Amino acid sequence: MKKQHIQFKTIIYFLSLILILNACKQKSxxxxxxxxxxxxxxxxxxxxxxxxxxxxxxxxxxxxxxxxxxxxxxxxxxxxxxxxxxxxxxxxxxxxxxxxxxxxxxxxxxxxxxxxxxxxxxxxxxxxxxxxxxDRLIFDPYNFKLNQLSSQDSDELEFSADIYSNLNLTQENIHKYIDVEVEGKNQEIKNLVLRSPSIFHFTVGPLLKNDKEQVIVVKHDFKERNSESKGERSTKIPSKKDFVVISSEIIDNQKGHIQVVFSNGLKKQQFDGLIKIDNYSGQYKFTAKNNQLDIYVDNTIQGKHTLTFNSAILDKNNNPLKAQQEFNLVFKQTMPQIKAVSSGTIVPFEKEVIFPFEAISLDTVEIEIFKIFENNILDFLRYSKLSDASSDGFIGRVIHNQKIALKNISKKSNKNTWVRYALDLHRLTTLEPGAVYQVRIGFKKSYANFDCKGKDVSEINDTKQSTFSHFRYYNGYSYEHNDDPCYPAYYRRNRFIYRNLLASNLGLIVKEAKNDHIKVFATDLKSGSTVQGVTIKLFDKQQQLIAEKKTDGQGMVDFIDKPSGLYVVAKNAKNYAYVALKNNLSNSMSPFEISGTSHQNGIAGYLYGERGVWRPGDTLHLSYMLYDKKNTIASSHPVNLVVSDSKGKTKFNFSETENSDGLYVFHVPTNTSDPTGQWSATARIGNHTTSKRLKVETIKPNRIKVDMEFPNDEIDVSNNEAFKLVASWLHGAP
The missing domain is CATH 2.60.40.1220 (Immunoglobulin-like)
Incomplete structure (x- = not known):
């Protein structure tokens, strides 16, 4: 009995061990x-x-x-x-x-x-x-304006507004989301356009002024995909008899641009002294058009200010402003930003590799350099372009990270003003020939020169592991934080610079022709001259070397019958170049005529005329040039030319044997009664044909403007008077 008990316990332990091992194998x-x-x-x-x-x-x-x-x-x-x-x-x-x-x-x-x-x-x-x-649903109508439709009629207005939204708004569905009413009457929304990825613009009108003031109401109330939005805003259409300021708003803080809309068109006048901003002693610049006035002030102005319009301002009918008006404006601080000032991946160099950028409202930036190793470039090009900002840890890694105080680069303050800076990458890290370096420039809240007084952000902590890591949620996050520099959500990758660089003086042009023919041209990017002796390697999609040559005296290499070639790698001393032969990366040829001519068994023909357009009645002087590389056609072999008019009727059919080194000439007569349009010409020699379209059009003759001046109202033939005749060619713009 005791022995059986021991065996039972052994079985239990064994089964438990199996379960534990199996659980380990299936771990998450x-x-x-x-x-x-x-x-x-x-x-x-x-x-x-x-x-x-x-x-x-x-x-x-x-x-x-x-x-x-x-x-x-x-x-x-x-x-x-x-x-x-x-x-x-x-x-x-x-x-x-x-x-x-x-x-x-x-x-x-x-x-x-x-x-x-x-x-x-x-x-x-x-x-x-x-x-x-x-993201949550965003739908915010704003930027209401009333503009004159013409400079002659101040009573006919057009209402316009912008919508900040992450909905896919179209002219067909806009009425589903928003209504515009004037005194309770629904108005048609017109000309909906997308101004930026999230800003839509629309117009309503024409709207006519009445003897009484009218109210425009913009309202929305809808549910969409797990969210709802409701709101209402209004503005006023002044009466015919009132000359007032309708609106005043800041368009661009950085440029100090204020836009003012009046109810009537403005008279040409000096606005200095009539329009003032309190606690501001800088300069003003005014630009008026119809009922709109643009005001430009110094971009150093910040905070709350009052904009005052004097009642002495006149409309185009000399009517003064109904009364002095005041508007409260808030000039916001310029948000911390950086931007690249150049593009492209290949950077020619001698001793320095310069990386320029601009910054505003920042004290410090963080520089990070991600190195894509030379032996991983083809793997990188497998799914990416050379310019793509990849962070794939399989092909490279971060080799440098550094915080740089911008005052150490330039003493000029970037408070509310863009300032250009430049970094020499050679001073930051050692650049290996052939490697691609992704330069990242970013910043944190602590690096910004931005005042967050009045906002309680003490309870909010940034959860990002580093400046360049992906955004993570934090307690208290709101969508509005994305555009507010006082919160961590503002400091995202889309505000940073990511640019790939290949330090090289070697340029590469690759052309693919029919029959799997690949031509490669190597040039010096500094001088523009061709480079001889450059090693050109051709790899297939499995990254296996299939051909290798050196460029000739013209900097060219020919690869013939290489259908599997996908990557071209060039090397000349410490200079490298890479090209992926993918159809989606080739330059578009659609704007150009590149059809050319094709050889048929070593024979090619070219048909051309002495000009590009003829009139009915002209003689078409056409020439046919024969290229016979193998001399398989006798010099006395005839060439037949057939010319048809725009209706398909044959107008000329002639065979010519006389030629000069393969050049045949045909003189094709036409009649003044022949139809105009696209004619066609086809030259045939043996089984080889060459065609060309011919333009036969009626062309307007040169025109002359004639003016004859008479000294008196009546002409007396007995006085033997002389008259002045003035003639001018009407040739259009010179």
């Missing part, structure tokens, strides 16, 4: 190290997106399979909660995207669950989950 990816995660998933959707943004994740080290691209994943491979109508598809060999039937809901937390076992059969990990929030 969220419990493993970051290094283990990166072996399977390199990137995915950030934590905060617009409902219309792409939901994706990118896997790593998958075998290439071109047939799966564009196909739908199995339902158990990935899921999203709350459930979204749509499907997950392969966008490329590594990237999976969600294709929803309609945009995602506003202000919603989503969770994407990925079954790693569906993609990696040898993994011990099971599921990986990432979450993201969509």
């Amino acid at each position: 990816i969220e419990t493993v190290s970051t290094q283990e995660v990166s072996n399977y998933i390199t990137s995915h959707t950030s934590s905060q997106i617009e409902p219309s943004d792409e939901v994706f994740f990118r896997l790593s080290n998958l075998k290439y399979d071109q047939y799966k691209i564009g196909t739908e994943l199995q339902s158990d491979a990935v899921s999203i909660s709350p459930k979204v109508k749509g499907k997950f598809i392969w966008k490329d060999n590594q990237k999976v995207v969600l294709v929803p039937d309609e945009p995602l809901s506003f202000d919603q937390l989503y969770e994407v669950k990925i079954d790693l076992g569906s993609f990696f059969k040898d993994t011990q990990l099971k599921d990986y989950t990432f979450k993201f929030n969509t």
Whole structure:
């Protein structure tokens, strides 16, 4: 009995051990190290997106399979909660995207669950989950204006406004979201245009002034995808008899630009002394057009000020302003910003590699340099352009991080003024030939020269791990924080500079022709001259070397019959150049005539005329040039030319044997009664044909303006008077 009890306990321990081991094998990816995660998933959707943004994740080290691209994943491979109508598809060999039937809901937390076992059969990990929030609904009508439609009629006005929104507004659906009423009557919204990614502009009118003042009301009340918006704003249309200031607003703080709208058109007058801003002693500049007055003041002005309009201001009918008017304006501080002042990836250099940028309202910036190693460039170009700001840890890493006080670069203050700065990358790090360096310039709240007095931000802590890490939510976050420098949400990647640089003096042009013919041209970017002896390597899509040559005296290399060539790498001493031969990266040729002529068995022909357009009745002098590389055609072989008019009727058919070194000449007569339009000419020699379109048009003759001047109202032939005749050519603009 005791022996059986021991055996039973042994079985229990053994089963427990199996369960524990099995649990270890099925552990969640969220419990493993970051290094283990990166072996399977390199990137995915950030934590905060617009409902219309792409939901994706990118896997790593998958075998290439071109047939799966564009196909739908199995339902158990990935899921999203709350459930979204749509499907997950392969966008490329590594990237999976969600294709929803309609945009995602506003202000919603989503969770994407990925079954790693569906993609990696040898993994011990099971599921990986990432979450993201969509932005809340934004719908804010603002910037109301009343403008005169013409300078002659002050009583006919047009109302315009802007809408700040993350909805996809169109002329067809705008009435679903907003109503504009004048004294209770609904008005038609016209000319809806998108001025920027989130700002829409529309107009209403014409609106006529009445004997009494009228009220324009803009209101909205709707529900849309898990959110709702409701609001109402109004402005007034003054009466015919009143000359008043309708509105006054700051258009651009940085430029000190104020825009004022009057009820009537303005008389040409001096506004100095008639318009004043309290506690401001700087200069004014005025620009008036119809009923709109633009005022420019110094950009150093800040804070709350009162703008006063004197009643002595006159409209175009000399009517004075109804009464003195005052408007309260708030000149905001210029928000801390940086911007790149140049573009492109390849930077020619000698001893210095200069990186210029501009900053405003900043004391300090943070510089980070991400190095994409030379031996990883082809892997980088597999899914990216050379200019793409990738942070893939498989191809590179951060090699330098430094905080730089801007006063150490330039003593000039950037308070409310853009100031240009320049960095020499050679002083920051050692630049390895052939490597690509991503220069990142960012900033934090503590680096900004911005006053946050009056705002309680003491309870808000920035959750970002570093300046350049992705934005993370913090307690107390609100969407309005995205545009407020007093909050951490303002300091995001989209406000920073990310630019890839390849320090090289070598330029590369690659041309692909028919029959898998690739031509490569190498030039010196500093002098523009061709470079001889440059090593040009051609790689296929598996990054295997398939050809290697050196440029000739013209800086050129020919690769013939290389259909699998996808990457071109050039090297000359310490100078490198890279080109990915992808169709979507080639320069567009659509604006140019590049059809040229094609050879048929080594034979080519070219048909041309002595001019580009003829009139009916002219003789068309056409020439045909024959190129016979192998001399397979006898010099006495005839060339037949057929010319048809615009209606398809044959007007000329003649065979010519006489030629001079393959140049045949034809003289084609026409009649004045022949139809105009596109004629056609076809030259044939053997089985080879060459065609050309001919323009036969009626051209207006030169015109002369004639004026004859008479000294008296009556002409007396007996006086033998002389008259002056003036003639001028009407030739248009010189």
